[in-house]
Amino acid sequence: MxxxxxxxxxxxxxxGRGIGRAHALELARHGAKVVVNDYGVSAAGEGTDESPAHAVVAEIEAMGGQAVVNGADVADFAAAEAMIRQAIDTFGGLDILVNNAGFLRDRMLVNTAEDEWDAVIRVHLKGHFAPLRHAGAYWRAEAKEGRTRAARVINTSSGAGLQGSIGQATYSAAKAGIAGLTLVAAAEMGRYGVTVNAIAPVAKTRMTEGAFDTSAMALPEDNSPIVAWLASEEAGDVTGRVIEIDGSVITVENGWTHGASRDAGARWEAEKVGGALRDLLAEGPAPEPVYGTA
Known part of the structure; x- marks a missing residue:
């Protein structure tokens, strides 16, 4: 190796489980010292149990690597800061942040409760922002002191956030937000030596089982080699990208781009909008269908 x-x-x-566990093990196999964070909740975000993270640390140590457990709620701003500090205090610095934590509360939009919306947005979107904000502050301080690190951030979006998914309005909104956050963070943090990318992994996990037919899905560990490379110093020229991984297939997502346009030369009259807009729509590609639609 x-x-x-x-x-x-x-x-x-x-x-502690699934794709995050696979990432931690893969990074360790390639020589990284790893802070294994897991709040220990169920796939729906209920309960707490640190034992999964302890088991992953034991696996890393058994292969001769170095790792420590962190049980922080990553959407807790102060706890996220303490997690960044734990890495620095334990291992002497921080080079790689893989934001992966999340859970599901799937509902059709009109059945979604306010607390379900808040919980999913919090863990995915704020749970990406808080660690990234504190890690970014550390890397900025290092750069100002002349110790610029080849820092790497790998966020976790989803096809649900990029193309949409029936029954997952909340999850889709959160994952779309993560893609947007990735673009802004990459633009802002490049001056400090930081690259920021996102993956959209496809895998058979406890989050997908029951929601989809997972019989032909890739395994969690099939996503991790791409993460390991993006986390390397070698990947310094790749930033602000969203990359889908589906088994053996890697796809670079293009995202929102400006399409065809018309200039009326003055304020549009409402009666003329329909014809112009339909012409523009006819010139562009049809949108990819939302997952779960016929």
Whole structure:
């Protein structure tokens, strides 16, 4: 096994099970020292149990690597700051942040309760913002002191956020927000030596089982080699990208781009909008269908 990440320090959130666990193990195999974060909740975000993170740390140590447990709620602003500080105090710095933690409260939009919306948006979107904000402040301070680190952030979006998914309005909104956050963070933090990318993984996990037919889905660990490479110093020229991983297929998502346009030369009259807009829509590609539609 190569030492692509030898000596680098990583945090992986939601790393007790599934895709996060696979990321933590893959980074460790490539030489990274890993803070294994997991709040221990169920797939619906209920209860707490640190044991999954302890088990992952034991696996890393058994292979000769170094890792520590962190049980923070990543959407708790102060707890996220303490998690960043734990990595720095334990391993002497921080080079890699993999934001992965999340859970589901799937409902059709008109059946979604306010607390379900708030919980999912909080864990996914604020749970990406809080660690990224505190890690970014650390990397900015390091750069100002002349110790610019080859820092890497890998966020976790989803096809649900990029194309939409029936019955997952809340999750889709959160994951779309993460894609937008990735673009802004990449633009703002590049001056400090930081790259920020997002993946949209496809895998058989406890979050997908029961929601979809997972019989042909990739395994969680099939997503992790891409994360390991994006976390490396070698990947310094790739930033602000969203990459879908579906088994053996890697797809670079293009996202929102400006399409055809018409200039009326003055304020549009409402009666003329329909014809112009229909012409523009006819010139562009049809949108990809929302997951779950016929």
């Amino acid at each position: 190569s030492k692509l990440l030898d000596g680098r320090v990583a945090i992986v959130t939601g790393a």
